[in-house]
Amino acid sequence: MRKRTLSVAALASLAFAATACGGSDPAAPSAAPSGSAAPTGQAGGTLVIWADPNRVKALRPFADQFGTENGVTVEVKEISKDNQQTFITASQQGSGPDVMIGAHDWIGNLVQNGAIDPVNLTEAQKAAFPEIAMKAVTFDGQTYGAPYAVENIALIRNTDLAPDAPATIEDLVKEGKRLKADGKVEEVLCLPVTQKGDAFHAYPIFAAGGGSLFGATPSGDPDPKQVMLDSPGSVKAFGKLRALGEKGDGVLKTSITNENYIVNFAAKKCAYLISGPWAMTDVKKGGFGYDITPVPSFEGGAPATPFVGVQTFFVAAKGKSKALAQEFVTNYVTDKDVAKALYDADPRPPALTEALEEVKTTDADAGKFMDAGKDGMPMPAIPEMQAVWQPFGIAEAAVVKGGDAAKAAGAAQKAIDGALKN
Amino acid sequence: MAPDARETARRGPRRTVTTAFVVSRIAVLAVAAAFLLYAAPPLAAAGSWTGLGVLGAATAVIGYLYLTPRHIPAKYLVPGTVFLIAFQIFPVLYTVSTAFTNFGDGHRGDKQAAVTAIETGSVRQAPGSPEYDLTVGLRGQELVFLLVDPDTEQVRLGTADSLSPLPGAQVGVTGKVLRAPGVTVLTTPQAAARGPEISALSVPTPDGAIKANGLSRAVEGKAALVYDAGCDCVRGDADTWTADDGQGYFVNAAGEHLAQGWQVDVGFDNFAQVLTNPTISGYFLGVFGWNTGFALASVGGTFALGMAVALALHHPRMRGTTVYRIALILPYAMPSFAMLLVWRDLFNRDFGLINQFFGLNVDWMGQPGTARLAVILVNLWLGFPYMFLVTTGALQAIPRELTEAASIDGATPWQGFRRVTLPLLLVALTPLLISSFAFNFNNFNAIALTSEGGPFPAENSQVGATDLLITYTFRLAFGTGGAQFGFAAAISVFIFAIVAVISAVAFRRTRRQEEVYA
Numbered sequence: 012m013r014k015r016t017l018s019v020a021a022l023a024s025l026a027f028a029a030t031a032c033g034g035s036d037p038a039a040p041s042a043a044p045s046g047s048a049a050p051t052g053q054a055g056g057t058l059v060i061w062a063d064p065n066r067v068k069a070l071r072p073f074a075d076q077f078g079t080e081n082g083v084t085v086e087v088k089e090i091s092k093d094n095q096q097t098f099i100t101a102s103q104q105g106s107g108p109d110v111m112i113g114a115h116d117w118i119g120n121l122v123q124n125g126a127i128d129p130v131n132l133t134e135a136q137k138a139a140f141p142e143i144a145m146k147a148v149t150f151d152g153q154t155y156g157a158p159y160a161v162e163n164i165a166l167i168r169n170t171d172l173a174p175d176a177p178a179t180i181e182d183l184v185k186e187g188k189r190l191k192a193d194g195k196v197e198e199v200l201c202l203p204v205t206q207k208g209d210a211f212h213a214y215p216i217f218a219a220g221g222g223s224l225f226g227a228t229p230s231g232d233p234d235p236k237q238v239m240l241d242s243p244g245s246v247k248a249f250g251k252l253r254a255l256g257e258k259g260d261g262v263l264k265t266s267i268t269n270e271n272y273i274v275n276f277a278a279k280k281c282a283y284l285i286s287g288p289w290a291m292t293d294v295k296k297g298g299f300g301y302d303i304t305p306v307p308s309f310e311g312g313a314p315a316t317p318f319v320g321v322q323t324f325f326v327a328a329k330g331k332s333k334a335l336a337q338e339f340v341t342n343y344v345t346d347k348d349v350a351k352a353l354y355d356a357d358p359r360p361p362a363l364t365e366a367l368e369e370v371k372t373t374d375a376d377a378g379k380f381m382d383a384g385k386d387g388m389p390m391p392a393i394p395e396m397q398a399v400w401q402p403f404g405i406a407e408a409a410v411v412k413g414g415d416a417a418k419a420a421g422a423a424q425k426a427i428d429g430a431l432k433n
Numbered sequence: 434m435a436p437d438a439r440e441t442a443r444r445g446p447r448r449t450v451t452t453a454f455v456v457s458r459i460a461v462l463a464v465a466a467a468f469l470l471y472a473a474p475p476l477a478a479a480g481s482w483t484g485l486g487v488l489g490a491a492t493a494v495i496g497y498l499y500l501t502p503r504h505i506p507a508k509y510l511v512p513g514t515v516f517l518i519a520f521q522i523f524p525v526l527y528t529v530s531t532a533f534t535n536f537g538d539g540h541r542g543d544k545q546a547a548v549t550a551i552e553t554g555s556v557r558q559a560p561g562s563p564e565y566d567l568t569v570g571l572r573g574q575e576l577v578f579l580l581v582d583p584d585t586e587q588v589r590l591g592t593a594d595s596l597s598p599l600p601g602a603q604v605g606v607t608g609k610v611l612r613a614p615g616v617t618v619l620t621t622p623q624a625a626a627r628g629p630e631i632s633a634l635s636v637p638t639p640d641g642a643i644k645a646n647g648l649s650r651a652v653e654g655k656a657a658l659v660y661d662a663g664c665d666c667v668r669g670d671a672d673t674w675t676a677d678d679g680q681g682y683f684v685n686a687a688g689e690h691l692a693q694g695w696q697v698d699v700g701f702d703n704f705a706q707v708l709t710n711p712t713i714s715g716y717f718l719g720v721f722g723w724n725t726g727f728a729l730a731s732v733g734g735t736f737a738l739g740m741a742v743a744l745a746l747h748h749p750r751m752r753g754t755t756v757y758r759i760a761l762i763l764p765y766a767m768p769s770f771a772m773l774l775v776w777r778d779l780f781n782r783d784f785g786l787i788n789q790f791f792g793l794n795v796d797w798m799g800q801p802g803t804a805r806l807a808v809i810l811v812n813l814w815l816g817f818p819y820m821f822l823v824t825t826g827a828l829q830a831i832p833r834e835l836t837e838a839a840s841i842d843g844a845t846p847w848q849g850f851r852r853v854t855l856p857l858l859l860v861a862l863t864p865l866l867i868s869s870f871a872f873n874f875n876n877f878n879a880i881a882l883t884s885e886g887g888p889f890p891a892e893n894s895q896v897g898a899t900d901l902l903i904t905y906t907f908r909l910a911f912g913t914g915g916a917q918f919g920f921a922a923a924i925s926v927f928i929f930a931i932v933a934v935i936s937a938v939a940f941r942r943t944r945r946q947e948e949v950y951a
Contacts, residue, residue, distance in 0.1 A: 056625045056626050056628050080621065081621050081622060081625045081648070082620075082621060082622020082623075082625055082626075083622070083625045083626075096916065099538075099541070103541050103542060119692070120538055120915055122550075122554060122692055122693070123538060123539040123692040123693055123694070124538060124539060124541050124542075124693075125541075125542060125546055125547060125549070125550030125554075125693050128553055128554070129553070129554060129556065131558065131646045131650075131652050131654075133564045133650075134564075151554075151692075152557075153554065153555075153557070198783075206798050206799060206884065206885065206887040206888055207885050207887055207889075264782075264783065265782070265796070265798075265799055266781050266782040266783035266784060266785075266796075267783075268778075268781070270778060271778075271781070271784055275784075328550060328553065331629070332628045332629075333628065333629075333632045334625075334628040334629070334631045334632045334645055334647060334648055335625055335628050335647075335648070337645075337646050337647035338647030338648045338649060339647075340647075341646060341647050341650070342647055342649055342650065394538065394539070394692070394915055397912075397915050401894070401908065401912045402894040402895075405887075405889045405894035406891075406894055408887070408888075408889065409889060409890070409891035409894070410891065412796075412799060412888075412891075414890070414891025414892075415891050415892075418891045418892040419891040419892070419894070421892070422891065422892050422893050422894045422895075423894050426712075426894045426895050429711075429712065
């Protein structure tokens with residue numbers, strides 16, 4: 012009896028040991044293989060694509076088609092968490108994919124880790140994309156990916172409450188305050204600030220106030236050696252954010268977060284929302300008229316340029332089927348139909364001009380978002396940008412709560428310079 | 434049963450062998466064998482012969498151990514030892530060894546990988562060169578490129594040695610070569626099967642080389658940056674970057690480095706950085722003080738509340754204890770990850786339930802005092818069911834006669850609790866309280882998912898009022914210049930040392946206490 016208990020216990024523990032060691036096995040990154048293979052072709056080779064959950068379903072038919080045409084097996088695997096780090100780590104260990112899908116601002120970090128290869132697009136292919144999309148995927152003079160969707164934030168307004176698009180932020184504040192005083196809304200503007208700040212959403216207003224993050228290198232790229240957060244322009248911009256904040260107009264509030272800002276707008280608690288295409292599903296559920304316009308600037312201010320993010324196909328440097336990956340990225344996904352199918356699965360404006368024109372005919376929103384981001388600033392892809400997000404956000408939250416603009420800007424500058432060893 | 438088994442063990446092989454025993458033993462060994470089979474191929478593929486040796490030896494030992502009737506104690510000890518090595522000793526050693534490197538973003542691979550990445554990343558298309566349409570073919574056994582210039586429709590033959598015109602080839606409408614003299618044209622699936630060979634083929638040209646770009650196009654390009662082993666440097670773009678093995682970068686005369694670096698040993702640099710970094714040293718005492726306070730308040734609060742509830746339910750006249758118990762362990766049963774996020778939103782000033790319910794307008798997470806109170810309250814809610822459970826268990830072990838005797842001797846209920854119940858409880862629970870302290874000292878989730886370390890004062894964006902050592906050093910190691918695993922490991926070593934010292938001191942005191950009461 013005792014013997015048996017012992018054996019069973021040992022069995023259980025050994026089984027546990029086996030699974031545990033399996034989990035720490037470098038060949039099996041835990042976040043990775045949750046998708047399923049889509050075997051199509053013969054034993055010509057295998058192309059492995061990693062995508063986030065939204066895109067897996069849209070990609071699969073095209074992956075299968077690519078597989079059939081080329082006589083290869085294409086696997087689309089779903090990665091749902093820490094995609095960039097998972098990709099880098101898996102690549103390093105030789106268990107990464109051949110094609111990766113991600114945001115263009117990963118490029119700097121992926122390049123310094125040797126995780127992706129440049130992508131060679133023909134002049135004709137490059138011309139098929141808007142300039143801003145190509146600019147975003149160009150890093151250090153090289154093209155590092157094929158863009159497929161462009162996204163940026165814009166001002167979304169409830170036209171039932173506010174029929175006219177505000178020409179300036181001042182107009183927006185005036186109208187919003189009036190609506191609030193009339194009891195029609197609870198908040199002037201739904202823009203996530205949170206206790207830690209949200210640099211991405213705050214940037215258009217910061218830019219409108221005259222602020223900037225980096226100086227420019229001679230080639231026009233952001234220069235990490237020149238952090239501009241405590242420049243006079245940026246301090247002035249932080250002052251403008253402060254004036255809109257809790258001790259000022261009460262337009263920006265730390266209680267408005269990424270979890271509640273879209274929901275509040277959809278529930279008609281505010282007439283204005285600053286958000287991107289991802290908000291549209293919820294906004295449409297709100298059941299009211301809406302319009303999308305560029306984020307306005309201050310009276311006599313600089314343009315309120317939003318950050319532009321470009322979803323991109325990358326060719327993994329350490330992939331096992333590089334020729335197939337290049338074929339897929341350069342010659343296949345730059346195809347209009349693929350771009351449209353991805354749009355249907357997840358409505359983000361397609362990067363291909365031709366696909367966008369087609370989408371526009373059925374979905375005016377896509378075109379409006381694109382227009383709002385036309386003069387936007389591609390999110391800096393340099394790895395140094397990672398040092399900026401957090402201090403910038405915290406400085407924003409501090410001034411929104413009424414903190415001194417110059418002090419907050421100085422602290423952010425110091426933190427960033429310290430991290431970048433400038 | 435136990436003496437029976439011991440008897441059997443002493444007498445050796447003379448024992449009854451049941452079917453279940455044989456089956457379970459086979460199962461154990463099958464799992465061990467499966468483990469070996471599962472782990473061996475990757476290790477062999479990676480050429481990790483030491484690892485393979487260790488694996489083989491471990492499997493042999495396990496096989497021997499569970500097949501022989503002898504070594505009964507070892508049969509018990511081996512699984513535990515395996516776990517100890519796998520989950521305790523190995524991670525600690527690995528963390529410490531990582532702390533001596535610059536492992537992190539930009540320094541993940543070896544130098545060879547960095548050189549490859551630099552060279553491939555610098556390949557630029559030769560100016561004015563055509564965008565060749567590519568068809569892959571075989572000349573005998575040799576893989577060759579049939580390159581069509583789309584402007585002139587001229588076909589060239591590209592091999593590993595040369596590029597030469599190929600007259601007499603027939604080109605289809607898509608730019609693919611249909612037939613070529615002396616060359617077997619491969620279909621796309623056939624070509625796809627030879628992907629790695631196609632990627633490897635480089636056709637030399639006067640200005641660089643033609644390489645395939647996928648299966649249907651080829652471009653002529655040249656690496657702008659080339660590694661020169663002679664000077665251990667990278668040359669190109671009218672500059673020279675020399676390898677600096679101290680920091681794992683190629684550095685030029687102006688002190689600038691190429692983006693791609695490699696992993697090197699940096700000695701005690703990471704530890705020195707922890708000690709000299711003004712952000713760490715300048716705020717260490719403040720953060721450490723709050724960190725200790727947070728851990729003590731969490732342990733003290735949860736223990737006091739959990740014990741009070743357990744005592745109340747332990748009372749003999751208490752009715753419906755099962756219902757209460759189920760209700761009380763609910764916070765413990767729910768995933769704390771989700772609960773922490775829910776609590777964060779409950780504390781929201783304008784939209785949170787707490788302010789709405791009590792009619793307050795407190796910016797809970799926006800002021801240092803209230804934010805600290807809020808995170809302690811949340812942690813109290815999450816933690817007290819555990820304390821309730823362990824206290825309930827420990828109370829069952831204290832004979833009621835003791836408290837009865839005390840009350841007969843004239844002790845008030847409070848005195849009975851203070852002098853009899855509590856000391857006996859503490860004997861059993863102190864080790865748990867110490868481990869709970871160590872856990873809460875590093876309770877990353879409780880802070881990162883609620884206040885995220887904030888609120889941050891305007892003049893300092895690095896250290897927030899509720900930051901624990903672990904959250905604020907996490908921000909330093911991962912929030913700014915990408916992931917810096919080496920630096921993070923050094924910080925972990927320091928925090929490990931702090932917690933180890935505190936726990937060791939506490940355990941020594943416990944032992945003295947046990948000597949008094951046990």
